[in-house]
Amino acid sequence: MYRGFWYAQALDRESHLAPPLEGNDQADVCIIGGGFLGLWSAIRLKQAHPDWRIVVIERDRCGAGASGRNGGIATNWWAKYLSVMSICGEKEAHRICMAAESAIDEIGSFCREHGIDAQYRKDGWLWTASNKRQVNSWKILTDSLERHGVNPFQTLTPEQVRQRTGSPRMMGGIFDPNAATVQPAMLARGLRRVALELGVCIYEKTPLTNLERSDVPVVHTERGKIQAKKVVVAMNAWGAQFPELRRMIAIMSSDMVATAPVKERLDQMGFSGGECITDSRTVLNYYRNTTEGRIVFGKPLGQFGFAGKIGDLYERPSPAADKVTEEMRSFYPQLADVPIVSNWTGPIDRAMKGLPNFGRLGGHPNIVFGIGFSGNGVATTVFASRIIKSLVEEANDEWANCGLVNQKMQLFPPEPFRFVGAHLVRNALVRKESLEDHDQDAGFLTNQLAALAPAGYVPAQKK
Numbered sequence: 001m002y003r004g005f006w007y008a009q010a011l012d013r014e015s016h017l018a019p020p021l022e023g024n025d026q027a028d029v030c031i032i033g034g035g036f037l038g039l040w041s042a043i044r045l046k047q048a049h050p051d052w053r054i055v056v057i058e059r060d061r062c063g064a065g066a067s068g069r070n071g072g073i074a075t076n077w078w079a080k081y082l083s084v085m086s087i088c089g090e091k092e093a094h095r096i097c098m099a100a101e102s103a104i105d106e107i108g109s110f111c112r113e114h115g116i117d118a119q120y121r122k123d124g125w126l127w128t129a130s131n132k133r134q135v136n137s138w139k140i141l142t143d144s145l146e147r148h149g150v151n152p153f154q155t156l157t158p159e160q161v162r163q164r165t166g167s168p169r170m171m172g173g174i175f176d177p178n179a180a181t182v183q184p185a186m187l188a189r190g191l192r193r194v195a196l197e198l199g200v201c202i203y204e205k206t207p208l209t210n211l212e213r214s215d216v217p218v219v220h221t222e223r224g225k226i227q228a229k230k231v232v233v234a235m236n237a238w239g240a241q242f243p244e245l246r247r248m249i250a251i252m253s254s255d256m257v258a259t260a261p262v263k264e265r266l267d268q269m270g271f272s273g274g275e276c277i278t279d280s281r282t283v284l285n286y287y288r289n290t291t292e293g294r295i296v297f298g299k300p301l302g303q304f305g306f307a308g309k310i311g312d313l314y315e316r317p318s319p320a321a322d323k324v325t326e327e328m329r330s331f332y333p334q335l336a337d338v339p340i341v342s343n344w345t346g347p348i349d350r351a352m353k354g355l356p357n358f359g360r361l362g363g364h365p366n367i368v369f370g371i372g373f374s375g376n377g378v379a380t381t382v383f384a385s386r387i388i389k390s391l392v393e394e395a396n397d398e399w400a401n402c403g404l405v406n407q408k409m410q411l412f413p414p415e416p417f418r419f420v421g422a423h424l425v426r427n428a429l430v431r432k433e434s435l436e437d438h439d440q441d442a443g444f445l446t447n448q449l450a451a452l453a454p455a456g457y458v459p460a461q462k463k
Contacts, residue, residue: 001060002316004344005258005296007068010185013117017061018196021203021224027055029392030219030228032208034058035067036377037370038234039191040385045392046198054200055226057219059207059238063188066236066377069314069346070254071286071298072184073276074379075125076101078152078176079457082144083353088403094150096383096403101152103382104180107187116190118182119291121274125179127153127457128161129172130331133436134280137458138174152176165277166269167331181274181288184378208235211242213364230392233361233369236377237347240308244362245371247411249349250422250454251305254375255318256298257325258342262335263293269334271295282456283429285327295335297328300375301430302345304422307415310347318345348375352410352454356380358387359406368392372409374454425452 003011029045031038034056046054056062077084077100085093108120129135138153145151153174156164161173196202203221211231212218219226233239237251266272266289278286287297301320303313318324321343329336351357351372361367368391370384377384390399412418428449432442442450 002344004069004256004346005342006072006183006185007064008342009183010063010068010189013186014189018202018204020205021057021221021226023224025055025224025226026053027226027228028052029054029230029232030226031056031232031234032211032219033234033236033238034062034192034202034204035065035234035236036188036191036381037236037384037388038232039188039195040381041232041234041388042195042200043191043198044385044389046195046200048389050199055228056195056200056202057206057208057221057226058202058204061204062192062202063185065238066254066346066348067188068185069256069344070184070375070378071256071276071288071296072182072378073286073288074104074107074180074182075276075376076104076176076178076379078145078150079127079141080354081150082141083355083455087353087355087407090148092403094148095398097150099383099386100380101178103379104178106382107180107182107379111187111190114190114194116187116194118187118190120180120182121291122178122180123274124175124177126161126164126275126277127174127176128165128170128277128279130169130279130285131437132171132439135172137280142174152178163270164273164275166266166271168333169331179276181276182378183290211367213362213367215366217364217366229366231367232388232392233367233371234388236371236373237305237349238310239349239369239371240305242361245369246308247414248357248409249351249372250412250418251308251310252300252348252350252422253302253304253314253318253320253345254298254300254348255302255320255324255345256296256343257321257328257340259295259335259338260341261293262338265335266293266295278457280458281433282450282453282458283426283433284456285331287328295328295332297324299324299327300348304419305347306419314345314347316345318343320345350374350454352412354455356384356404357407357409358384358391358402358404360391421452425449429453
């Protein structure tokens, strides 16, 4: 199976494979999906209930899905404050954003406590403008955060942003110190190790074939089944196979490239810290460096899943690698001679508001789900697993009653309209944002199509 840079690097260090499920098993909780959400949830549940039998099934290796293929960027939710407030109200939005903020430090402390070398660096997030049109695109948000007394962002001059990123393209930005970068596959593999040490049972190479929704649910796999008192669907984009979840998300790609290591040159350019960096597009440019001096750069330009089906669509090199590389080199023309050594792609479970939803699948009291992390799961799953834990426990607490549970979500259109529309909207956004790089306006139809895009970091501008 094709492995991108992160996961191949993690497997070079440690490659233990748990056995697949053979025959029948029973569990107090069966978690479907061995990514960040599944592993954090398994750890929290096992720590709270050592006598419970917690089982995780994973179609491939734990962390080999979206959790091991992303940018390794851990940001908090203050940039999503307006979206969260529109769903939950001001008080609950503040509580949720505080929880999301604490998740950044929790990742670091968890790694230190358990000896996980995830290359954790809490060096903040640079939210930048890479063309004139993007300058101050964050102001609606930061003004609102100021009014509510919770603005963490510091305004930087264009020169300061260029110095910290090493990119001559930057025209401004703001900085949030409470963000981090990680090697995501190493974090996932570390969570897996801790779960096993706690006594969680993991079956790898064990894809779900059917979820029997009886009073006591039964999880069917290729060579066995698990009867469980509670089931957790923690499948990211693969969760779209369930009809109730399918229209909550659009399956889109994260496409990434990694350069050869050039640490001395990055240091000389000023790009020596561990900041995560984004610009202000909807078709977002997101990147960071690594501890060995590589640039890892991503942009969602690849393929969309149709009707909730993924198959092997993302188990190959990125079909958009050349376009992502071209974009990266536009930020760093001085590194034109540095080769790209790896490219990969992975699925994103994109929700309309960019926020996850939690609940009980089809109203079944014993089947819990979380979906819609929208490419921001590295830190979000840390506190999202608290929601999963409370729902499994049937607790009546602040997490089970969280404003993200049982949302009235804005749904995507049914197929084939979603698939066709996703291509039309994404292509319109790319055209619009490419013209804006040259300070030019897009045409009426392009603007109308681009306006249909799901929410990103940049708040919608009032007309």
